Amino acid sequence: MSLTEKKPLEKVCIICAKGSLEDVYATLVMANGAVMEGIETNVFFTFFGLDGITKDRMLSLHTATTGNPAMRMPGGIPFPTMLGGLPGVEAGVSKMMRGQMEELDMPPVDEFLEMITAGGGMIYACKLAVDMFKLEQKDLHDEVDSIITIGDFYGLCDGDRTQIIFT
Amino acid sequence: MAIKTIAGAQVNVSEEGYLEDMNQWNQNIAKEIAGEVGIELTDKHFEVLNFLREKTEAGESLTIRKVGKSGITDIKGLYTLFPKGPLKFSAKIAGIPKPASCV
Numbered sequence: 001m002s003l004t005e006k007k008p009l010e011k012v013c014i015i016c017a018k019g020s021l022e023d024v025y026a027t028l029v030m031a032n033g034a035v036m037e038g039i040e041t042n043v044f045f046t047f048f049g050l051d052g053i054t055k056d057r058m059l060s061l062h063t064a065t066t067g068n069p070a071m072r073m074p075g076g077i078p079f080p081t082m083l084g085g086l087p088g089v090e091a092g093v094s095k096m097m098r099g100q101m102e103e104l105d106m107p108p109v110d111e112f113l114e115m116i117t118a119g120g121g122m123i124y125a126c127k128l129a130v131d132m133f134k135l136e137q138k139d140l141h142d143e144v145d146s147i148i149t150i151g152d153f154y155g156l157c158d159g160d161r162t163q164i165i166f167t
Numbered sequence: 168m169a170i171k172t173i174a175g176a177q178v179n180v181s182e183e184g185y186l187e188d189m190n191q192w193n194q195n196i197a198k199e200i201a202g203e204v205g206i207e208l209t210d211k212h213f214e215v216l217n218f219l220r221e222k223t224e225a226g227e228s229l230t231i232r233k234v235g236k237s238g239i240t241d242i243k244g245l246y247t248l249f250p251k252g253p254l255k256f257s258a259k260i261a262g263i264p265k266p267a268s269c270v
Contacts, residue, residue: 036231
């Protein structure tokens with residue numbers, strides 16, 4: 001075997017453990033991108049990441065306007081933390097961000113999940129986190145295949161051209 | 168850039184095999200490229216290919232979502248037509264540059 005032989009990625013298993021707008025979208029973009037490249041894709045939502053697949057919450061995800069040093073005003077000047085704490089500011093900024101993503105043809109979360117499963121990607125919820133947040137399968141988006149344990153998840157990560165990605 | 172003979176025609180292709188000039192494309196070239204990736208083209212395929220070519224000529228960026236909303240097919244259908252490469256294979260067969268798109 002030559003040392004320069006290419007070994008293309010065959011499978012990715014992506015874990016989403018955080019529920020901010022950007023964390024969930026990072027997961028969705030990476031998962032959808034993998035499916036589009038013909039890579040087998042499993043996505044595992046756990047802890048606050050569950051917000052990304054919970055019907056009541058998935059369409060109103062927020063990005064943090066306090067404690068987020070990368071936050072900028074339109075035009076690029078730093079976003080004052082004091083301003084970020086005012087009522088409604090985080091919701092407004094998050095709405096603006098969703099609008100900007102829509103312009104780039106990034107779909108809302110529910111449609112994004114449908115795009116991933118349309119190409120054969122699989123969506124799972126973490127049993128421990130589902131129990132902790134007192135959720136049931138009916139609370140989760142229809143594209144969620146099932147609620148599985150972390151052991152089940154690792155079982156899905158077999159194969160020597162598989163990568164686990166934690167976003 | 169390299170010159171390659173596809174379906175009897177001399178065309179300029181990129182390193183990854185995408186046509187550099189979409190005007191050099193014809194249906195026979197499409198069929199031959201499709202064969203290389205294991206796809207046999209139907210009328211439905213050509214509807215998608217023509218859609219992609221029109222959007223490219225208009226200077227629009229391409230995404231699978233846009234194809235899904237075109238009325239030609241939904242995203243699931245697009246994956247059925249171009250398995251494992253709904254955008255990269257369809258673009259290659261359509262004779263357009265590789266889309267610089269992440270969705």
